[in-house]
Amino acid sequence: xxxxxxxxxxxxxxxxxxxVMMEMKNITxxxxxxxxxxxxxxxxxxxxxxxxxxxxxxxxxxMLNVISGFYVPQEGEVWxxxxxxxxxKPYEVAQQGIARTFQNIALFEGMSVLDNIxxxxxxxxxxxxxxxxxxxxxxxxxxxxxxxxxxxxIDFLEIQDIRKTPVGRLPYGLKKRVELARALAAExxxxxxxxxxxxxxxxxxxxxxxFILDVNDEFGTTIALIEHDMGVVMDLSDRVVVMDxxxxxxxxxxxxxxxxxxxxxxYLGVAHD
Amino acid sequence: xxxxxxxxxxxxxxxxxAGIMYALVALGFVLIFKASGIFNYxxxxxxxxxxxxxVGLQQGQVPFAHVINAxxxxxxxxxxxxxPGLVAIALTALVMVGLAILxxxxxxxxxxxxxxxILFMATIGLAYFLEGLGDVMWGADIKKLDVGLPQGxxxxxxxxxxxxxxxGFFIDRLDIVAAVVATAxxxxxxxxxxxxxxxxxxxxxxxxxxxALSVGISLRFVWVxxxxxxxxxxxxxxxxxGSKSGVQFSLSLIALKALPVLMLGGFTSxxxxxxxxxxxxxxxxxxxxxxxxMIGGATENWFAYVLALVFLVFRPQGLFGERIIERV
Numbered sequence: 001x002x003x004x005x006x007x008x009x010x011x012x013x014x015x016x017x018x019x020v021m022m023e024m025k026n027i028t029x030x031x032x033x034x035x036x037x038x039x040x041x042x043x044x045x046x047x048x049x050x051x052x053x054x055x056x057x058x059x060x061x062x063m064l065n066v067i068s069g070f071y072v073p074q075e076g077e078v079w080x081x082x083x084x085x086x087x088x089k090p091y092e093v094a095q096q097g098i099a100r101t102f103q104n105i106a107l108f109e110g111m112s113v114l115d116n117i118x119x120x121x122x123x124x125x126x127x128x129x130x131x132x133x134x135x136x137x138x139x140x141x142x143x144x145x146x147x148x149x150x151x152x153x154i155d156f157l158e159i160q161d162i163r164k165t166p167v168g169r170l171p172y173g174l175k176k177r178v179e180l181a182r183a184l185a186a187e188x189x190x191x192x193x194x195x196x197x198x199x200x201x202x203x204x205x206x207x208x209x210x211f212i213l214d215v216n217d218e219f220g221t222t223i224a225l226i227e228h229d230m231g232v233v234m235d236l237s238d239r240v241v242v243m244d245x246x247x248x249x250x251x252x253x254x255x256x257x258x259x260x261x262x263x264x265x266x267y268l269g270v271a272h273d
Numbered sequence: 274x275x276x277x278x279x280x281x282x283x284x285x286x287x288x289x290x291a292g293i294m295y296a297l298v299a300l301g302f303v304l305i306f307k308a309s310g311i312f313n314y315x316x317x318x319x320x321x322x323x324x325x326x327x328v329g330l331q332q333g334q335v336p337f338a339h340v341i342n343a344x345x346x347x348x349x350x351x352x353x354x355x356x357p358g359l360v361a362i363a364l365t366a367l368v369m370v371g372l373a374i375l376x377x378x379x380x381x382x383x384x385x386x387x388x389x390x391i392l393f394m395a396t397i398g399l400a401y402f403l404e405g406l407g408d409v410m411w412g413a414d415i416k417k418l419d420v421g422l423p424q425g426x427x428x429x430x431x432x433x434x435x436x437x438x439x440x441g442f443f444i445d446r447l448d449i450v451a452a453v454v455a456t457a458x459x460x461x462x463x464x465x466x467x468x469x470x471x472x473x474x475x476x477x478x479x480x481x482x483x484x485a486l487s488v489g490i491s492l493r494f495v496w497v498x499x500x501x502x503x504x505x506x507x508x509x510x511x512x513x514x515g516s517k518s519g520v521q522f523s524l525s526l527i528a529l530k531a532l533p534v535l536m537l538g539g540f541t542s543x544x545x546x547x548x549x550x551x552x553x554x555x556x557x558x559x560x561x562x563x564x565x566x567m568i569g570g571a572t573e574n575w576f577a578y579v580l581a582l583v584f585l586v587f588r589p590q591g592l593f594g595e596r597i598i599e600r601v
Contacts, residue, residue, distance in 0.1 A: 068487065094489030106484035108477050119477045123489035125470045129498075139469065182488065 008045060011238050012253075018046025020082075021222055022067070022190060027076035029062055036062040037073065038246045044190065049216050050224045051233045054243035055266060060226040061103060063243070064194050067224070068100045069093035095123045099188035101179045103195045103226075109168035113178050116167055117153060120185030121146045150185050156218075157181050157211060173204040177211070184215060191215065193225040197232055205229075209236060230267070234258065242266070279440045284562045285555050290448030292554020293455045294517075297510035298527055299534040299546035300459070301503045306540050307479045308499040309381075311392045315400035317528020319369075319504055322403050324511030324520040325411045326368050328418050331361035336410045358420030362512070369504030377497045385492070404525060413522065418515035422450050451513045458509060459547055462502070466543075475499060533581035539594025548592060553577045 008018045022044040029037040037059045044050045052060045065071040066078070069090040078085045080096065088096075099120070108116050125146060127139045154160055157177055162170060167178060176196065183191055196212065197205045209232065215221050227233045233240060234254040242250035242257055244266040250257045257263055301316040313319075329336065333352035341349055356364070380395050423446040435441035466472035477485045478495045486492065514524055530553070538549025557576040565572050584591065 070483075070486070089491070090486035091489045091491045094487060100487050102483070102487070106481050106487065108480035108484060110480050111473075111476055115473060115476070119473055119485075119488045119490075122470055122474055122477075127470075129471060143468070143470075186488065 008047075015047065015217075015238075017048045017238065020044070021046045021080070022224075023079040024063075024066070025077040025079065027063070027066060027073045027078070029059075029066060029071055029073045035246050037066070037243075039076075040241075040243070040246075040248045041076075042241045042248065042251055044222060044224050045239075046222060047216070047220055048222055048239065049212070049237045050222075051237035051240045052224065052226045052243060053228060053230065053233050053240055055228065057245075058243040059246040060228075060243055061194055062246075064100070064192050064224070064226055067093075067190075068098060068192055094186070097186070097189035098192065099183035099186040099190075100192035101176075101183050101194055101196060103198060105172075105175050105179055107167045107175060107179055107182070110166060112164050112166055113159065113170070113181075114150065114154075114163045116178055117150050117181045117185045118146065120182040121150065123186060149187075153181050153185050156184070156214070173200055173207075176200065176204075176208065180208075180211065184219075184221075187219075188221060191221050191223045193223065195226055195228070197227060197229055205232065212236060276440065279438055279442075281559065281562060283440075283442045283444075284558050286442065286444060287448070288555035288558030289551055290445065290452060290554070291558065292551040293448070293452050293547075294510070294513055294550075295527070295530050295534045295554055296547045296550025297451070297455055297458075297506065297513060298531040299538065299550055300455075300462075300543065301506040301510065302531055302535055303538075303540065303543055303546045304462070304503050304506065305499060308475050309392075309479070309496060310389055311396060312389070312540075313503065314393065314396040314528070315403060316503065316507060317525040317531065318400040318403045318407075319372075319507035320511040320514065320527070321520070321522065321524040322372075322407045322511075323365055323369055323504065323508035324418060324515040324524060325407045325416070327361055327365040327420070327508070327512065328416045328515070328520050329411045330364050330368075331356050331358065331420070332416075334411060339412065340409060362420060362508070365508055366505055369508055370501045373497050373500035373504050376500055377493060381496050382493065400525070404522065408522070415519045415521040416515075418512065418520050420512060420516065422447055422512075422516050424516070445517075447513070447516055454509060454513070455547070458506065459543060462506075463543060471498060530577060533577040535591070536581040536584050537591055539591030542591070542593035545591055545593030553580065556580060 008016065010016055020043045023041075024043070025041050027037055027040050028035065040063065052063055054060050062071060066073050069088045069092065072087045080098075094100075108119065111119075125142055127142050154163060157180065159174065159177060159181060162174060162178075167175060170178065180193070180196065183193075193212070196208050200208065212223060212225070213236065216223055225233075225237070237254060239252060240250070240254055240257045241248060242260070242263045244262075249262040249266055250260040252260075298317060298320060301319065302313060305311055305313040305316070328334070333354040333356070335341070335349045335352060338349045341347060376399065380399065381392075384392055384395060425446055427444050427446045427449060430444045431441040466475055474485070474490045474495055475498065477488065477490055478492060482492060485495075510527075511520075511524070514527060531550075534546060534549040534553050536549075537552055538545030538547070557573045560576045561570070561572045
């Protein structure tokens with residue numbers, strides 16, 4: 001990695017990473033008396049795959065929930081595209097172009113795969129309530145246009161044959177993929193993935209890795225992901241934040257992080273005298 | 274055909290028509306239950322409130338006239354205008370939207386993430402509040418509602434069936450209108466929920482709040498939307514019931530008849546509400562016709578509930594409801 005500056009940097013595999021897209025400044029999050037996150041700062045750059053790792057209970061998911069507006073931190077600032085973000089509802093964050101998936105999969109189980117992915121485009125559909133209710137020309141045209149975009153996402157993630165299946169009937173690995181499809185359908189600027197590989201077998205993990213890399217490569221989508229499988233993260237990401245007990249203990253390229261003594265201690269444990 | 278059979282046919286036809294009225298109320302329940310998991314006890318009162326407001330606006334009644342008169346010693350009762358039926362209906366629809374916004378602001382917003390039983394209790398409170406408000410606003414007397422819907426026995430069906438069977442069927446023309454309106458309403462609601470983005474948002478919220486938030490759906494907007502639609506359905510039900518038997522406070526009791534309809538049709542199915550309503554309506558009329566004389570009559574009061582009980586034992590999710598499968 002070249003020296004990092006405000007203009008960005010070039011990765012080992014030659015991808016150009018841009019300036020800062022999102023910056024977390026001194027975030028502290030408390031639940032009652034329990035501190036989930038303590039004074040953490042880091043940034044996510046344009047076009048980057050950024051990982052947040054750490055042992056169970058380190059506060060990774062809480063951090064993702066802060067970014068996506070599900071939690072509001074007591075202290076600290078969130079900056080997005082050079083502007084300080086006021087505390088927002090999750091749906092407002094989504095409307096800003098930040099899409100996410102969940103650790104425990106949050107899909108609309110009763111709806112078909114296609115309908116699930118179409119909900120991803122709700123923020124991009126512009127016709128008003130009245131036109132929609134009357135199903136007038138523009139509303140109909142809009143629906144068709146969005147449907148075409150959704151079909152592209154379906155092709156991209158290779159889920160053509162389950163398009164009409166109710167999501168509730170799908171196996172776990174495919175559900176994870178549909179959830180990714182729904183997030184992608186929103187054409188997000190920033191894609192947040194909460195343990196995208198959790199609970200998958202080796203083959204499914206490889207598929208998911210490939211999709212994440214392809215999304216970043218083809219659409220230039222910035223991705224922030226959480227994982228506790230170290231191997232996967234090191235292969236995928238450009239830069240890694242390491243958390244432990246709600247604190248940041250490392251930040252840098254996978255190689256830098258791998259050789260960081262604090263990180264090794266957190267993952268392997270350390271003898272206390 | 275024997276007279277007895279023809280009479281039974283007429284009875285079941287009338288039962289079907291009564292069933293549509295039940296279905297109209299049940300429809301409002303299903304809409305809110307699907308979108309928010311709330312069993313809205315106030316749905317029947319919404320219909321009453323809508324009908325009262327409609328009559329009040331149409332007749333140009335002064336709202337809160339009694340209160341104002343009591344305080345200021347005035348003698349207000351009417352503004353002295355008479356609105357055309359359609360204008361009054363449109364205005365009442367606006368009032369129902371306003372009511373939906375108020376319900377969201379004052380009640381639902383503060384009860385996010387509460388247990389269903391708490392929301393249910395809140396709707397009971399809402400029901401009594403609205404009943405009282407309707408009373409204070411528009412007065413407690415029985416009112417005649419006439420928005421220009423056809424009334425009386427349909428002569429056409431009478432003559433037609435008389436020529437066919439030698440026995441004329443007595444069918445109320447208002448019931449036929451109600452059937453047509455209910456069918457159109459169901460078709461429109463189904464299309465809205467299946468093919469528009471708001472319908473999709475509505476279904477999404479019904480399915481998973483968290484996921485809905487993550488794709489950019491505002492829960493509060495959807496709640497206002499769904500309560501507005503439920504208010505509109507209540508208005509339609511109120512118009513039909515009100516035109517049939519006058520606007521009176523017993524209107525809110527039809528909500529109780531909607532309960533067995535929902536147990537039969539399933540709490541989450543729009544077609545279920547309709548089919549359930551038809552079965553209950555026809556079932557109770559036929560049961561009264563055949564079994565009533567043997568056991569002393571008045572079976573219509575309890576037949577629906579017994580049928581619902583039977584369903585609870587053998588098919589708790591109802592005819593069209595989603596089967597609940599718990600994975601271990």
